[in-house]
Amino acid sequence: MFLEKILKFRKTLSFRLTIWYAGIFTLSSFLAFSVFYFRIHSITMASVDEELIEEIEELSVALSEDGIALVKAEIAEEAEEEDENDLFIRVMSRTGKVLASTNMSSWGNIDVSRDRLENQEDQTDFIFQTLPVPGRDHKARVISASIGPKEIAQIGMTLEDEEEYLMIFRSLFYLLFLLMAFFSGLVGWFIARQGLRDVEEVTKTATEISSGSPDKRVKIKNRYEEVMRLANAFNMMLDRIQTIHQAMKEINDNIAHDLRSPLARIRGIAEMTLIRKNSVEDFKKMAASTIEECDTLTDMINTMLEITEAEAGVNGQKVEEFDLVKLISDACEIFRPMANDKQIVINFSARDSMKFRGDINKTQRIVTNLLENAIKYTMDRGTVTISLLKYDGKIDIVVEDTGIGISKDDLPRIFERFYRSEKSRSKSGIGLGLSLAKAFAISLGGAITAKSTLGKGSTFAVSLPS
Amino acid sequence: MRLLLVEDDLKIALFVKSGLEESGFAVDHATDGQDGLHLALTEPYDLDIIDIMLPKIDGLTIISELRRKQINTPIIILSAKKSVDDRVKGLKTGSDDYLVKPFAFSELLARVQALLRRASGASSPSNFTLGDLTVNVHTHKVVRAGEEIELQPLEFSLIEYLIRNAGQVVSKTMIMEHVWDYNFSPQTNVVESRICYLREKIDKGFDKKLIHTVRGVGYVLREDS
Numbered sequence: 001m002f003l004e005k006i007l008k009f010r011k012t013l014s015f016r017l018t019i020w021y022a023g024i025f026t027l028s029s030f031l032a033f034s035v036f037y038f039r040i041h042s043i044t045m046a047s048v049d050e051e052l053i054e055e056i057e058e059l060s061v062a063l064s065e066d067g068i069a070l071v072k073a074e075i076a077e078e079a080e081e082e083d084e085n086d087l088f089i090r091v092m093s094r095t096g097k098v099l100a101s102t103n104m105s106s107w108g109n110i111d112v113s114r115d116r117l118e119n120q121e122d123q124t125d126f127i128f129q130t131l132p133v134p135g136r137d138h139k140a141r142v143i144s145a146s147i148g149p150k151e152i153a154q155i156g157m158t159l160e161d162e163e164e165y166l167m168i169f170r171s172l173f174y175l176l177f178l179l180m181a182f183f184s185g186l187v188g189w190f191i192a193r194q195g196l197r198d199v200e201e202v203t204k205t206a207t208e209i210s211s212g213s214p215d216k217r218v219k220i221k222n223r224y225e226e227v228m229r230l231a232n233a234f235n236m237m238l239d240r241i242q243t244i245h246q247a248m249k250e251i252n253d254n255i256a257h258d259l260r261s262p263l264a265r266i267r268g269i270a271e272m273t274l275i276r277k278n279s280v281e282d283f284k285k286m287a288a289s290t291i292e293e294c295d296t297l298t299d300m301i302n303t304m305l306e307i308t309e310a311e312a313g314v315n316g317q318k319v320e321e322f323d324l325v326k327l328i329s330d331a332c333e334i335f336r337p338m339a340n341d342k343q344i345v346i347n348f349s350a351r352d353s354m355k356f357r358g359d360i361n362k363t364q365r366i367v368t369n370l371l372e373n374a375i376k377y378t379m380d381r382g383t384v385t386i387s388l389l390k391y392d393g394k395i396d397i398v399v400e401d402t403g404i405g406i407s408k409d410d411l412p413r414i415f416e417r418f419y420r421s422e423k424s425r426s427k428s429g430i431g432l433g434l435s436l437a438k439a440f441a442i443s444l445g446g447a448i449t450a451k452s453t454l455g456k457g458s459t460f461a462v463s464l465p466s
Numbered sequence: 467m468r469l470l471l472v473e474d475d476l477k478i479a480l481f482v483k484s485g486l487e488e489s490g491f492a493v494d495h496a497t498d499g500q501d502g503l504h505l506a507l508t509e510p511y512d513l514d515i516i517d518i519m520l521p522k523i524d525g526l527t528i529i530s531e532l533r534r535k536q537i538n539t540p541i542i543i544l545s546a547k548k549s550v551d552d553r554v555k556g557l558k559t560g561s562d563d564y565l566v567k568p569f570a571f572s573e574l575l576a577r578v579q580a581l582l583r584r585a586s587g588a589s590s591p592s593n594f595t596l597g598d599l600t601v602n603v604h605t606h607k608v609v610r611a612g613e614e615i616e617l618q619p620l621e622f623s624l625i626e627y628l629i630r631n632a633g634q635v636v637s638k639t640m641i642m643e644h645v646w647d648y649n650f651s652p653q654t655n656v657v658e659s660r661i662c663y664l665r666e667k668i669d670k671g672f673d674k675k676l677i678h679t680v681r682g683v684g685y686v687l688r689e690d691s
Contacts, residue, residue, distance in 0.1 A: 284681075285681070291682035295638075295652065295653075303651070340663075365651070430653060
């Protein structure tokens, strides 16, 4: 349980961010300390070297002016001044014979690298070495150089002070380094928490919504741009979901209502047929009317689904290029007998062709729904006119009739699902034709509008992007 | 002709089975996917009618299993799933046709016969005759009792479809899909009007009517009333 918690915690963004922050901060402070330390180290060493060179030069001058005797005196003087453990001076011949030296007892077997001195082209150069001294904790810095034609001098200095001095720096650095790591971790954690607190808030809101308060929204605080964007996107998604949810609820109510009527009819007719003494003919009638009602119900359910799918944008469009003029002429041809029955004239003044890219099935359905409505609501000997207009990037399909028209009160509501005006209630239909046309027009990237004068006729215009 | 019906809804199965048997087919019925698959694998059927949502093994699995074993019996899917995606999935799995519940029995029958016709590789004739009516699908010539009848293109398509399915009831939806090939609301009266005009031309003045309405179901072209 505890282990599980730890494992889970290790996967959190806060933990990762903290680790990264602390890691990067610690690493860079380590680099900075290192650079600083090596710089100090080299400065210290350089000053030691300088001191050694001075000594060598003193010896060299003494030798050239007054010979080996003065050198010896100088060495003796030096030995008196300095602790013999801190410094040694040794002058040797090239064969390795010691000519003069301070007390070397505490220096062990430090040798001159005579080979290197002899192989040097320019005999005025110095050779520096940092050598361990046997039996001592600290190393020594040793300079070797030729001071005369036959003489080699070697001066060594213990690095005790320097090493101790650097040691203090090092331990100070270690301490600082640990503090840095600790604090950067702390700061990292704090920053990560701070940044993610708003994310937590989004999570909290989401949890609240899933437990049944759909009206909740994430509060947009003016803090971090990214989190604000997340909160915005989240809220927008919620709005959209709620809209869909609301629409679905309305649809459900409508469906429940509109499905009940045909069901009531089916049930009623079946019941009456069973109760009465009926002929086979009556049973046949009942069966036929049941089939008709079932077909209506099926159509209603299917159309509802099509509207919902079109609105939700699922079942992507089948986009292809087709000729709108042919599509409309075909529709007119199909509806011609229906119009003829009422002696209605369908006018469609077609141009040669008009190419359109989109879903052909949806376009057909829009056109037929509008055309059917126009014929249905136009009195005998009326006219239905379809026109196709193309202008700045748009194509308008306009269906105009000389029908009964739509009242001002009804006009804003005709595209609502199942909405039927008083006058249309008596006509056949399921009250979904215009809703479907609208849903399809929108899913094609267009729009649909209606104008009407009661008693004079209606005009429906579908505007599609060309 | 022997058909296999895999359908778990007993009432649907009953009417499909009895309907098909009345039309002269022998029908075996399996109530779940396991039995269905077993029968389809072991018995030589001329056609399988398979529901998608079945107990034990679902319809799509049965179909892919059959196709994997190189059994190429024509298959019609019967399903309550209507969406385009479902249809495409069904057809891609290897079925030959897809019918959505609720369906008109006459439509199922027509599709069964069409698939069997296609499977047998019989070429369709160019001349169809019913009583004294002859329809030539190549020359678009329609003759009744020796008199040539002038028909508009859509009217011709309608009579062609009716005579190809002579003796069988075709529903409004079938006519819309096969004759018009145009997407519109199944509730429109276009089919009724068109039939009305066709009657004027084919049946008017003849004692023996050929075009009959079967109320609630559809239309049929046949000699007896």
